[in-house]
Amino acid sequence: MKQEIACPCGNKFSIDIEEEIDLDLKPEYLDNIFSGSFMSYNCSFCQKRHKPEFRILIIWKSKKIKMEVLPELERGEFYRRKKENTPYETVIGFPEMADRLAVIKDNLEPIVIETLKSYLLAKADENYPDKEINAWYYGTSPEGIEFHLDGIREDEVAVMRVPPEIYEKTMQEYKKHPKNETFTSLRVRSYLSVQNILRPDSLK
Numbered sequence: 552m553k554q555e556i557a558c559p560c561g562n563k564f565s566i567d568i569e570e571e572i573d574l575d576l577k578p579e580y581l582d583n584i585f586s587g588s589f590m591s592y593n594c595s596f597c598q599k600r601h602k603p604e605f606r607i608l609i610i611w612k613s614k615k616i617k618m619e620v621l622p623e624l625e626r627g628e629f630y631r632r633k634k635e636n637t638p639y640e641t642v643i644g645f646p647e648m649a650d651r652l653a654v655i656k657d658n659l660e661p662i663v664i665e666t667l668k669s670y671l672l673a674k675a676d677e678n679y680p681d682k683e684i685n686a687w688y689y690g691t692s693p694e695g696i697e698f699h700l701d702g703i704r705e706d707e708v709a710v711m712r713v714p715p716e717i718y719e720k721t722m723q724e725y726k727k728h729p730k731n732e733t734f735t736s737l738r739v740r741s742y743l744s745v746q747n748i749l750r751p752d753s754l755k
Protein backbone atom coordinates (compact mmCIF):
# COMPACT_ATOMS: atom_id res chain seq x y z
CA MET A 552 0.00 0.00 0.00
CA LYS A 553 1.28 3.45 -0.92
CA GLN A 554 1.17 6.12 1.72
CA GLU A 555 2.16 9.73 1.54
CA ILE A 556 4.24 11.47 4.18
CA ALA A 557 4.01 15.22 4.51
CA CYS A 558 7.17 16.64 6.04
CA PRO A 559 7.02 19.94 7.97
CA CYS A 560 9.60 21.28 5.46
CA GLY A 561 6.87 21.22 2.80
CA ASN A 562 8.15 18.18 0.97
CA LYS A 563 5.80 15.28 0.31
CA PHE A 564 7.04 11.82 -0.48
CA SER A 565 5.44 8.48 -0.91
CA ILE A 566 6.37 5.24 0.80
CA ASP A 567 5.37 1.66 0.14
CA ILE A 568 4.26 -0.26 3.22
CA GLU A 569 3.42 -3.91 3.69
CA GLU A 570 0.12 -4.41 5.45
CA GLU A 571 0.82 -7.98 6.38
CA ILE A 572 4.16 -9.35 7.48
CA ASP A 573 4.88 -13.03 7.82
CA LEU A 574 7.85 -13.38 10.15
CA ASP A 575 8.50 -16.99 9.20
CA LEU A 576 8.90 -16.00 5.56
CA LYS A 577 10.67 -12.71 6.25
CA PRO A 578 12.57 -13.06 9.53
CA GLU A 579 14.72 -10.06 8.57
CA TYR A 580 11.81 -7.88 9.64
CA LEU A 581 12.48 -8.90 13.24
CA ASP A 582 15.94 -7.31 13.13
CA ASN A 583 14.45 -4.13 11.67
CA ILE A 584 11.79 -4.04 14.36
CA PHE A 585 14.25 -4.63 17.20
CA SER A 586 16.78 -2.11 15.90
CA GLY A 587 14.12 0.57 15.39
CA SER A 588 14.76 0.89 11.67
CA PHE A 589 11.36 -0.63 10.84
CA MET A 590 9.24 1.92 8.94
CA SER A 591 11.75 4.65 9.45
CA TYR A 592 12.06 7.09 6.55
CA ASN A 593 14.15 10.14 5.92
CA CYS A 594 12.63 13.07 4.11
CA SER A 595 14.15 13.18 0.65
CA PHE A 596 14.53 16.96 0.92
CA CYS A 597 15.53 17.89 4.51
CA GLN A 598 16.51 14.39 5.79
CA LYS A 599 14.22 14.65 8.80
CA ARG A 600 13.49 11.20 10.21
CA HIS A 601 9.87 10.07 10.12
CA LYS A 602 8.48 7.06 11.94
CA PRO A 603 4.86 6.88 10.85
CA GLU A 604 2.60 4.15 12.22
CA PHE A 605 -0.03 2.28 10.25
CA ARG A 606 -2.30 -0.64 11.04
CA ILE A 607 -0.45 -3.81 10.09
CA LEU A 608 -0.82 -7.52 10.69
CA ILE A 609 1.98 -9.67 11.96
CA ILE A 610 1.76 -13.37 11.25
CA TRP A 611 4.23 -15.69 12.97
CA LYS A 612 2.85 -19.19 12.56
CA SER A 613 5.80 -20.99 14.17
CA LYS A 614 5.00 -19.04 17.36
CA LYS A 615 1.22 -19.28 16.85
CA ILE A 616 0.99 -15.51 16.56
CA LYS A 617 -1.54 -13.45 14.66
CA MET A 618 -1.22 -9.93 15.83
CA GLU A 619 -2.87 -6.73 14.73
CA VAL A 620 -0.77 -3.63 15.36
CA LEU A 621 -2.73 -0.40 15.71
CA PRO A 622 -1.12 3.02 15.47
CA GLU A 623 -0.70 4.78 18.81
CA LEU A 624 -3.06 7.46 17.47
CA GLU A 625 -5.91 4.92 17.43
CA ARG A 626 -5.58 4.02 21.12
CA GLY A 627 -8.55 6.14 22.22
CA GLU A 628 -10.68 4.84 19.38
CA PHE A 629 -9.88 1.25 20.35
CA TYR A 630 -11.27 1.78 23.86
CA ARG A 631 -14.30 3.70 22.61
CA ARG A 632 -15.25 0.97 20.11
CA LYS A 633 -16.20 -1.23 23.08
CA LYS A 634 -17.41 -4.37 21.32
CA GLU A 635 -15.56 -6.14 18.60
CA ASN A 636 -14.56 -9.62 17.71
CA THR A 637 -11.22 -9.96 16.09
CA PRO A 638 -9.33 -13.18 15.47
CA TYR A 639 -6.11 -11.34 16.32
CA GLU A 640 -4.28 -10.31 19.40
CA THR A 641 -3.90 -6.55 19.48
CA VAL A 642 -0.99 -4.33 20.37
CA ILE A 643 -0.97 -0.56 20.09
CA GLY A 644 2.00 1.39 18.80
CA PHE A 645 5.20 0.11 17.23
CA PRO A 646 7.22 0.22 20.49
CA GLU A 647 4.71 -2.15 22.07
CA MET A 648 4.84 -4.37 18.98
CA ALA A 649 8.64 -4.60 19.30
CA ASP A 650 8.34 -5.33 23.02
CA ARG A 651 5.78 -8.12 22.51
CA LEU A 652 7.72 -9.73 19.66
CA ALA A 653 10.88 -9.79 21.82
CA VAL A 654 8.94 -11.51 24.62
CA ILE A 655 7.58 -14.09 22.20
CA LYS A 656 10.96 -14.64 20.57
CA ASP A 657 12.42 -15.36 24.02
CA ASN A 658 9.64 -17.90 24.68
CA LEU A 659 8.20 -16.01 27.62
CA GLU A 660 4.53 -15.68 28.49
CA PRO A 661 3.28 -12.18 27.59
CA ILE A 662 0.72 -12.02 30.41
CA VAL A 663 3.38 -12.80 32.99
CA ILE A 664 5.68 -10.14 31.55
CA GLU A 665 2.86 -7.57 31.62
CA THR A 666 2.11 -8.56 35.23
CA LEU A 667 5.75 -8.03 36.21
CA LYS A 668 5.64 -4.63 34.50
CA SER A 669 2.59 -3.74 36.58
CA TYR A 670 4.50 -4.61 39.78
CA LEU A 671 7.50 -2.52 38.71
CA LEU A 672 5.32 0.41 37.70
CA ALA A 673 3.35 0.31 40.96
CA LYS A 674 6.65 0.53 42.83
CA ALA A 675 7.92 3.33 40.56
CA ASP A 676 4.68 5.23 41.05
CA GLU A 677 5.19 5.17 44.83
CA ASN A 678 8.61 6.74 44.41
CA TYR A 679 7.78 9.12 41.56
CA PRO A 680 4.04 9.83 41.78
CA ASP A 681 4.20 12.78 39.38
CA LYS A 682 6.01 11.05 36.56
CA GLU A 683 4.57 9.20 33.61
CA ILE A 684 6.64 6.04 33.63
CA ASN A 685 6.63 3.17 31.17
CA ALA A 686 8.22 -0.25 31.48
CA TRP A 687 9.70 -2.17 28.56
CA TYR A 688 10.93 -5.71 28.31
CA TYR A 689 14.62 -5.72 27.49
CA GLY A 690 15.87 -9.31 27.66
CA THR A 691 16.90 -12.16 29.89
CA SER A 692 20.13 -12.97 31.65
CA PRO A 693 21.08 -15.42 34.42
CA GLU A 694 20.18 -12.74 37.00
CA GLY A 695 16.68 -12.55 35.65
CA ILE A 696 14.47 -10.64 33.33
CA GLU A 697 15.57 -7.15 32.52
CA PHE A 698 13.16 -4.26 32.13
CA HIS A 699 13.89 -0.68 31.22
CA LEU A 700 11.78 2.03 32.79
CA ASP A 701 11.61 5.34 31.02
CA GLY A 702 10.10 8.63 32.15
CA ILE A 703 11.91 8.89 35.50
CA ARG A 704 14.71 11.05 34.15
CA GLU A 705 14.93 12.62 30.75
CA ASP A 706 16.91 10.60 28.19
CA GLU A 707 17.73 7.93 30.72
CA VAL A 708 16.28 4.54 31.50
CA ALA A 709 16.25 2.79 34.85
CA VAL A 710 17.31 -0.84 34.57
CA MET A 711 15.32 -3.26 36.72
CA ARG A 712 15.88 -6.98 37.00
CA VAL A 713 13.27 -9.44 38.15
CA PRO A 714 14.74 -12.72 39.45
CA PRO A 715 13.76 -15.85 37.49
CA GLU A 716 12.01 -17.26 40.61
CA ILE A 717 9.56 -14.35 40.60
CA TYR A 718 8.79 -14.99 36.94
CA GLU A 719 8.15 -18.67 37.71
CA LYS A 720 6.04 -17.89 40.76
CA THR A 721 3.90 -15.44 38.77
CA MET A 722 3.56 -18.03 35.99
CA GLN A 723 2.33 -20.64 38.51
CA GLU A 724 -0.16 -18.14 39.97
CA TYR A 725 -1.45 -17.40 36.50
CA LYS A 726 -1.88 -21.09 35.68
CA LYS A 727 -3.73 -21.71 38.95
CA HIS A 728 -5.87 -18.57 38.98
CA PRO A 729 -6.11 -17.12 35.47
CA LYS A 730 -9.31 -15.29 36.45
CA ASN A 731 -7.59 -13.45 39.26
CA GLU A 732 -8.04 -9.70 38.80
CA THR A 733 -4.28 -9.19 38.70
CA PHE A 734 -4.39 -10.91 35.32
CA THR A 735 -7.84 -10.04 33.97
CA SER A 736 -7.28 -6.30 34.53
CA LEU A 737 -4.42 -6.47 32.02
CA ARG A 738 -6.74 -7.38 29.17
CA VAL A 739 -9.36 -5.37 27.29
CA ARG A 740 -10.90 -7.63 24.63
CA SER A 741 -8.12 -8.61 22.24
CA TYR A 742 -5.63 -6.25 23.85
CA LEU A 743 -3.29 -7.49 26.55
CA SER A 744 -1.10 -4.76 28.00
CA VAL A 745 -0.11 -3.10 31.24
CA GLN A 746 -1.34 0.07 29.49
CA ASN A 747 -4.88 -1.11 30.21
CA ILE A 748 -4.41 -0.47 33.90
CA LEU A 749 -2.42 2.73 33.37
CA ARG A 750 -4.94 4.41 31.08
CA PRO A 751 -6.67 7.54 32.30
CA ASP A 752 -10.30 7.36 33.47
CA SER A 753 -11.40 9.08 30.27
CA LEU A 754 -10.48 5.93 28.34
CA LYS A 755 -12.27 3.48 30.64
Ligand SMILES: [Zn+2]
Pocket residue numbers: 558559560561562594595596597598599
Ligand atom coordinates in the same frame (compact mmCIF):
# COMPACT_ATOMS: atom_id res chain seq x y z
ZN1 LIG B 1 11.51 17.40 5.02
